[in-house]
Amino acid sequence: MVGARTPTVVIAAPASGSGKTTVTTGLIGALAGSGQVVAPFKVGPDYIDPGYHAVAASRPGRNLDPNLVGEHRVRPLFAAGCADADIAVVEGVMGLFDGRITDDPGTLGVGSTAQVAALLGAPVVLVVDAAGHSQSLAAVLHGFVSYDPAVRVAGVVLNRVGSDRHEQVLRQACERVGLPVFGVVRRDAALAVPSRHLGLVPAAERSADAIAAVGAITDRVRAGLDVPAIVAAARTAAGVTCPPWSPDDEMADHRVLGRPVIAVAQGAAFTFGYAEHPEMLTAAGARVEGFDPLHDRLPAGTAAVVIGGGFPEEHAADLAANDPLRRDLAAHVAAGRPVHAECAGLLYLASVLDGHQMVGAFDATGAFGPRLTLGYRDAVAVTDSVLYREGDRITGHEFHRSTVDFTSDRDPAWGWRGPDSSGAGAPVTDGIVSGGVHASYLHVHPAAVPHAIGRFVRAAEQAGG
Known part of the structure; x- marks a missing residue:
């Protein structure tokens, strides 16, 4: 079966900030540069890292998130992403065993790198930020190796190593616990990828700079890694034996015949989206027709619009300056045609964002702020919309530093229970349903909700262009 024999390696770390993305991107670039077809993946809901993977691999980066799609979909989605690939490289999330926190102290983090590595039967390469480590690294590695027998740590990459002597001490520590060193990357500020309030700056925003950055990372990481040894470890992966996920099979019961045009926002302001969508x-x-809200107008014949996540607050003035597109969208909304907006899309459809005029699809003011809202949400649709029926339940993800103040009563898109100061679940509502618009902060993986995608396309067909 497709993906069943694909060599696979998972790049993990003891903690966030250890250099997983740098090592993963460099490894993908090194493998692709040697002529191999690399299937890149990212554990968790992250949109930004897969963008750098895609630049390195010249192939879409895909996400594996048991929380968003369900554990049962992880293997099929992986198998589909491995089609025609020589090797798969999976970047982990946070620390190896970090995931969604549950009330059961005996349960490891749901959606953790460890869980996904076990599901894939793939060996783990642990990237260690060695800057603060010496001989005690042996104890740290011993803990990670022995903590969960379902997870197989195959070796270590020592990142941010300071000197030859430092490297020698660290190699001795690895030897004490029987772990081979698959690479050593010295401290180098040039390897840092620019970041902002939600993490790394998306590759799509940096365009030519991103290509140059990935090239520099690849050169430096290739020089420090034992790539053949990592490939040999990847070949020990058990592999998956399930049929690959197929969008055609998934949507077979939802297919329409009218070929409605669905315009999907792209470009620097709207870079967050899943490849499966x-x-x-x-x-x-x-x-599907792409358009860049910074420069373009709606494609001819547009029946429905998708505006995903991104950083509209970084481009608010330019978004406001594209008045022809804002008029196109306002007319589209006024006609009752479907719009699916997530997070950045919610902000763009509001009346004002940080003092700049936006589309005005509903009366609301958006503002960037210092507070990070982050986490998975078990949500229920509280209003019928072009995507969901009232009562539909999903798991989504919030990730933003902005707020939206609705200046009049609204029909919310979602409701859920969020913890309050007493520890009880306080009711929360999110987003808005208005005519053909469904807009909210919640990111939802489309593979988990084929019925919603089908409902949206049917609404687009009925709306026409």
């Missing part, structure tokens, strides 16, 4: 829209019978 346009694939599912296409499989449901839509014709």
Whole structure:
């Protein structure tokens, strides 16, 4: 079966900030540069790291998140992403065993790198930020090796090593616990990828700079890694034996015949999206057309619009300056045609964002702020919309430093219970449903909700262009 024999390696770390993305991107670039077809993956809901993986691999980066899609979909999605690939490289999330926290102290983090590595039967390469380590690294590694027998740590990459003597001491520590060193990367400020309030600056925003940055990372990481040894470890992966996920099979019961045009926002301001989304829209019978809200107008014949996540606050003035597109969207909304907006899309559809005029699809003011809102949400649809029926339940993810103040009563898109100061679940509502608009902060993985994608495409067909 497709993906069943694909060599696979998982790049993990003891903690966030250890250099996983740098090592993963460099490894992907090194493998691709040697002529191998690399299937890149990222554990968790992250949109930004897969963008750098895609630059390095010249192939879409995909996400594996048991929380968003369910554990049962991880292997099929992985198998689909491995189609025609020579090797798969999976970047982990946070620390190896970190995931969604549950009330059961005996349960490891749901959606952790460890859980996904075990599901894939893949060996783990542990990237260690060696800057603060010496001989005690042996004890740290011993803990990670022995903590969960379902997770196999195959070796170590020592990152941010300071000197030859430092490297010698660290190698001795690794030897004490029987772990081979697959690479040593010295401290180098040039390897840092620019970041901002939600993490790394997306590759799509940096364009030519991102390509140059990935090239520099690849050169430096290739020089420090034992790539053949990592490939040999990847070949020990048990592999998956399930049929691959297929957008055509997933959407077979939802296909329309009218080929409605669905315009999907792209470009520097709207870089967050899952690779499966346009694939599912296409499989449901839509014709997907990209447009850049910074420069373009709506494509001719647009029946429905998708505006995903990103950083509109970084581009608010330019978004406001594209008045022709804002008028196009306002007319689209006024006609009752479907719009699916997530996070950045919610902000863009509001009346004002940080003092700049936006689309005005509903009366609301958006503002960037210092407070990070982050986490998974078990949500229920509280209003019928072009995507969901009232009562539909999903797991989504919030990730933003902005707020939206609705200046009049609204029909919310979602409701859930969030912890309050007493520890009880306080009711929360999010987003808005208004006419054909469904807009909220919640990011939802499309593979988990094929019925919603089908409902949206049917609404697009009925709306016409």
